[in-house]
Amino acid sequence: MNRKYADRFFQYFFRMVSLVSVLALGAILIFVFAQGLMPFVGATAPGIRLVVQNIGELAVNGRVYRNVPDSISLEEDARFISLRFPSGDAGEEVVDIEVNADERDARKRLVFARNPSAKVSYPEAYVVTLGWPGLMAGRDRKIHIILPEPPYSPVEFIGGMQWQPVRDKVFGVFPMIAGTVLASLGAIFLGVPVALLCALFMAEFLADRPAAFARGAIELLAGIPSVVYGFFGLMVIVPAVKNVFGIAAGNTLLSAVVVLALMILPTVITIAESSMRAVSLSLKEASLSLGASKMQTAWHITLFHAHSGVIAGIILGISRAVGETMAVILVAGNSPQLVFSPLESVRTLTATIAMEMGYASGRHSEMLFSIGVVLFIMILALNSLILRLRRGMDVV
Amino acid sequence: MKRFLVAAFVGAFALSSVFAGGSGEAAGAQNTPYTIEVGGSTSVTPLMEKFAEAYAKVRPHVKVNINPTGSGDGIKNAGTLYQIGMSSRELTPAEQGQGFRVETVAIDGIAVIVNSANPVGSLSVEQIRDIYTGAAGDWGQVSGSGKSGKIAVVSREAGSGTRGAFEELAGIKKLVAGANESTSTGAIKAGIAQNADAIGYISLGSLDASVKALAVGGVAASSANVVNGSYKLARPFILLSKADAHAESKAFLEWMLGPEGQAIVKTSWIPVK
Amino acid sequence: MKKRVFLDGLLYGIMALSLCGVIAVLGYILVYIFRQAAGSLSFGFIFRSAREGGILPMVVTTLYVVVVSIAISLPVGIGTAVFLTEYSGNSSLVRILRVAIETLAGIPSIIYGLFGLLMFCRFLGFGQSIIAGAFTLSIMILPVIIRTTEEALKSVPVSFREGSLSLGTTKSQTIFHVVLPSALGGIVTSAILAIGRVVGESAPVLLTVGLSRNIPRTVFESGRTLTIHLYYLTNEAVNPDDFGIAFATAGTLVMVVVAINTLTKILTRKFKNSQGDAS
Numbered sequence: 052m053n054r055k056y057a058d059r060f061f062q063y064f065f066r067m068v069s070l071v072s073v074l075a076l077g078a079i080l081i082f083v084f085a086q087g088l089m090p091f092v093g094a095t096a097p098g099i100r101l102v103v104q105n106i107g108e109l110a111v112n113g114r115v116y117r118n119v120p121d122s123i124s125l126e127e128d129a130r131f132i133s134l135r136f137p138s139g140d141a142g143e144e145v146v147d148i149e150v151n152a153d154e155r156d157a158r159k160r161l162v163f164a165r166n167p168s169a170k171v172s173y174p175e176a177y178v179v180t181l182g183w184p185g186l187m188a189g190r191d192r193k194i195h196i197i198l199p200e201p202p203y204s205p206v207e208f209i210g211g212m213q214w215q216p217v218r219d220k221v222f223g224v225f226p227m228i229a230g231t232v233l234a235s236l237g238a239i240f241l242g243v244p245v246a247l248l249c250a251l252f253m254a255e256f257l258a259d260r261p262a263a264f265a266r267g268a269i270e271l272l273a274g275i276p277s278v279v280y281g282f283f284g285l286m287v288i289v290p291a292v293k294n295v296f297g298i299a300a301g302n303t304l305l306s307a308v309v310v311l312a313l314m315i316l317p318t319v320i321t322i323a324e325s326s327m328r329a330v331s332l333s334l335k336e337a338s339l340s341l342g343a344s345k346m347q348t349a350w351h352i353t354l355f356h357a358h359s360g361v362i363a364g365i366i367l368g369i370s371r372a373v374g375e376t377m378a379v380i381l382v383a384g385n386s387p388q389l390v391f392s393p394l395e396s397v398r399t400l401t402a403t404i405a406m407e408m409g410y411a412s413g414r415h416s417e418m419l420f421s422i423g424v425v426l427f428i429m430i431l432a433l434n435s436l437i438l439r440l441r442r443g444m445d446v447v
Numbered sequence: 448m449k450r451f452l453v454a455a456f457v458g459a460f461a462l463s464s465v466f467a468g469g470s471g472e473a474a475g476a477q478n479t480p481y482t483i484e485v486g487g488s489t490s491v492t493p494l495m496e497k498f499a500e501a502y503a504k505v506r507p508h509v510k511v512n513i514n515p516t517g518s519g520d521g522i523k524n525a526g527t528l529y530q531i532g533m534s535s536r537e538l539t540p541a542e543q544g545q546g547f548r549v550e551t552v553a554i555d556g557i558a559v560i561v562n563s564a565n566p567v568g569s570l571s572v573e574q575i576r577d578i579y580t581g582a583a584g585d586w587g588q589v590s591g592s593g594k595s596g597k598i599a600v601v602s603r604e605a606g607s608g609t610r611g612a613f614e615e616l617a618g619i620k621k622l623v624a625g626a627n628e629s630t631s632t633g634a635i636k637a638g639i640a641q642n643a644d645a646i647g648y649i650s651l652g653s654l655d656a657s658v659k660a661l662a663v664g665g666v667a668a669s670s671a672n673v674v675n676g677s678y679k680l681a682r683p684f685i686l687l688s689k690a691d692a693h694a695e696s697k698a699f700l701e702w703m704l705g706p707e708g709q710a711i712v713k714t715s716w717i718p719v720k
Numbered sequence: 721m722k723k724r725v726f727l728d729g730l731l732y733g734i735m736a737l738s739l740c741g742v743i744a745v746l747g748y749i750l751v752y753i754f755r756q757a758a759g760s761l762s763f764g765f766i767f768r769s770a771r772e773g774g775i776l777p778m779v780v781t782t783l784y785v786v787v788v789s790i791a792i793s794l795p796v797g798i799g800t801a802v803f804l805t806e807y808s809g810n811s812s813l814v815r816i817l818r819v820a821i822e823t824l825a826g827i828p829s830i831i832y833g834l835f836g837l838l839m840f841c842r843f844l845g846f847g848q849s850i851i852a853g854a855f856t857l858s859i860m861i862l863p864v865i866i867r868t869t870e871e872a873l874k875s876v877p878v879s880f881r882e883g884s885l886s887l888g889t890t891k892s893q894t895i896f897h898v899v900l901p902s903a904l905g906g907i908v909t910s911a912i913l914a915i916g917r918v919v920g921e922s923a924p925v926l927l928t929v930g931l932s933r934n935i936p937r938t939v940f941e942s943g944r945t946l947t948i949h950l951y952y953l954t955n956e957a958v959n960p961d962d963f964g965i966a967f968a969t970a971g972t973l974v975m976v977v978v979a980i981n982t983l984t985k986i987l988t989r990k991f992k993n994s995q996g997d998a999s
Binding site for chain 2: 100102103104120121122174175178180195197214215216217218219285290293298299300301302380381384385386387388395396398406407408409410411412413415416
Binding site for chain 1: 724725727728731732734735736738739741742743745746749752753795796799800802803804806807813816817819820821822823824826827828829830831832833834835837838839843859862863866890891892893895916919920921922923926927947950951954966967970973974977978980981985
């Protein structure tokens with residue numbers, strides 16, 4: 052009896068354990084999407100915030116702060132900001148500001164009722180700083196008025212050409228999407244023909260021992276960490292590109308393409324070769340007996356019948372190139388511009404995430420997750436292609 | 448199989464006891480081991496590593512763990528993940544107002560660097576601005592450079608403290624498209640050391656013989672010139688902490704700002720006291 | 721006919737050339753790395769602390785990350801593989817599970833890094849630490865372990881299971897005493913493959929484990945793995961001899977990868993042989 056319960060227990064146990072993968076995928080989707088969609092849904096803060104430096108006593112909209120906190124949040128629908136604080140010579144500084152919430156241009160949203168004695172500056176988008184000379188040198192009195200950033204338009208995000216995350220707070224990722232696509236396609240054009248020649252040669256013409264040796268070498272190529280490729284690219288390929296083409300810097304799309312092509316070779320070769328080996332012998336024999344040469348058989352029969360496996364290998368290679376990060380950072384130059392020549396500096400989606408994560412704050416940081424979402428969707432599309440191909444292969 | 452499972456369980460227990468040991472360690476009296484987590488700017492890191500090395504001799508039971516992630520991360524996580532956050536730029540308005548204790552520990556110049564083979568010796572601030580905004584794209588357009596060829600402009604990534612300070616001081620509003628962006632001082636140094644057409648900027652403290660530092664407006668990039676105010680490209684190294692920090696991390700902070708710490712600053716940077 | 725022979729020969733030459741080219745590039749990368757590393761690489765290099773120019777802290781951190789992530793991932797992966805081969809019919813759960821595993825396998829590693837940063841570092845409050853990185857990586861290697869283990873379980877002959885069941889044992893007893901032990905070789909292979917992935921991974925480790933250079937005392941501390949050390953050295957290169965150390969680290973990594981590849985191959989061969997004997 053006990054044994055029966057144990058059996059039941061283990062059945063449910065294994066089922067529960069297997070759910071971990073599903074849950075993990077769900078968690079990844081929820082966390083990354085929730086964070087990445089945030090900038091498009093809501094404003095960065097409910098209302099205007101004031102950050103005060105070196106001012107001991109301050110009245111905001113009639114409310115007096117004796118120990119001024121570091122930051123003061125105004126009500127959400129505040130239409131008016133009235134600042135009063137004692138100036139040095141027993142007088143009072145008075146600043147009255149109207150908030151024009153409907154104004155789309157953030158710079159024009161604050162209207163000063165009369166010219167304030169303060170120096171007004173715009174250190175970054177959505178921030179207005181009022182400054183008075185301090186009583187001591189280096190102790191300037193400042194009030195920063197931080198306006199909430201409205202939800203960002205997804206169209207401007209995907210289609211935007213400018214990536215100026217810090218000062219202007221403009222987040223356009225189209226150049227990076229283009230960079231990722233160009234680098235991956237370039238790697239495919241350069242890498243796949245070589246990979247297919249190698250795979251066909253290994254599957255059809257090499258004897259067992261040399262084929263095993265070649266396979267071992269290619270597995271080693273697959274096992275080298277991507278940072279090593281990037282480092283190799285930085286020290287060898289980047290200077291070579293600079294010297295061959297006589298350009299100012301060798302950190303270019305072309306360097307990234309060469310490194311990525313090297314990195315996808317093993318993936319494509321391994322998958323293509325195993326699907327070529329799976330082509331049934333009788334097909335090849337039939338072809339040979341009809342008088343076709345071994346080479347003709349290899350190209351027309353083996354390659355043709357292994358095509359779905361070959362395509363799956365290519366797509367897997369693309370997804371490896373799209374997802375590659377560290378190697379690309381080291382060789383691509385990382386300028387967020389739209390490129391029209393392979394000899395220009397280019398930046399990919401993944402590079403942006405890894406480079407800027409440590410430095411980003413606020414919406415900039417959320418936007419890096421939004422880039423992650425874009426990447427995710429690209430990869431999911433590629434994956435569903437592979438799944439469909441697999442299904443096709445099973446039927447055949 | 449049973450043996451395998453048993454081994455797995457034993458392993459799991461061993462690990463969990465390691466976890467328990469980890470969480471029990473934090474609080475303690477005078478000389479119990481303590482780890483101070485420090486994180487943030489990669490530019491401040493070389494200085495912090497020197498601090499940590501010297502402090503290990505002063506208080507051997509205290510370990511300083513340095514996480515060179517970036518100024519933004521250092522500011523964001525100061526007082527939570529890191530007892531001490533490092534930043535190589537002034538805080539932005541949005542980052543202020545979180546109750547930080549902000550201490551400037553050193554002043555660092557920003558050196559504009561070129562390849563040793565480059566004949567250029569000095570540039571004005573305007574010329575630097577022209578190069579970085581794209582108004583001058585060729586060394587031939589830079590008067591007095593005695594050199595021609597396209598300029599390879601090298602900058603840091605958006606959000607970097609060095610880049611923020613450099614762009615503010617040189618008045619650069621928008622970086623020229625096509626400029627290479629590197630994630631760190633070392634990558635820029637290595638890139639410029641092997642490229643005769645390149646120009647970049649790094650922390651004065653990280654300068655070495657592999658590249659050549661330019662004079663800016665005729666003033667050589669040196670600590671002395673930063674101190675007397677004639678060399679304008681300089682920014683503070685800032686340490687951030689919260690008032691409720693652990694006694695050991697407060698002591699470390701005081702030590703860095705004190706005479707012993709400032710003597711270390713003096714080796715490559717400019718002390719504040 | 722002559723033209724045909726010529727064309728065949730030409731194609732043969734091109735194919736041979738491309739394969740030789742690929743292997744030559746591989747050889748060049750290896751030679752380049754080891755020649756540059758020659759000055760710094762020594763046995764002691766691995767066991768010296770970072771301040772003395774060694775990589776001991778990185779070796780320790782890498783080991784920590786490997787052990788913890790395998791300890792988390794292996795039981796879950798084996799459990800899932802057992803469910804898929806031994807219990808599953810054609811239910812919708814199985815279909816969802818298969819799609820989930822395929823998708824997990826295709827997600828780029830940087831996305832795992834973002835997820836780990838959000839979930840383990842921030843949401844669960846681990847901060848940048850070995851444990852956060854290990855959790856992240858353990859999800860990343862799950863598909864590798866599940867697939868390889870599943871292959872191994874499938875290759876256990878049905879006659880084994882039938883033999884055991886006919887002796888009156890229950891299904892779970894059969895699994896624990898017959899199926900899993902016969903598939904042990906395949907399971908070990910899957911673990912080694914997963915170790916290889918963990919050792920070579922960089923982007924998610926940078927985001928979740930951090931960069932701290934000390935020898936970690938507990939798994940709640942931040943650390944720096946070998947790949948991240950290599951990345952950081954190439955980036956920072958504060959000292960002139962850092963490039964030598966970077967190459968030596970790269971060389972160490974390549975040797976680890978070679979060792980793992982060789983081990984996998986030996987085990988796979990052994991495992992196949994023992995299967996052959998049994999059936």
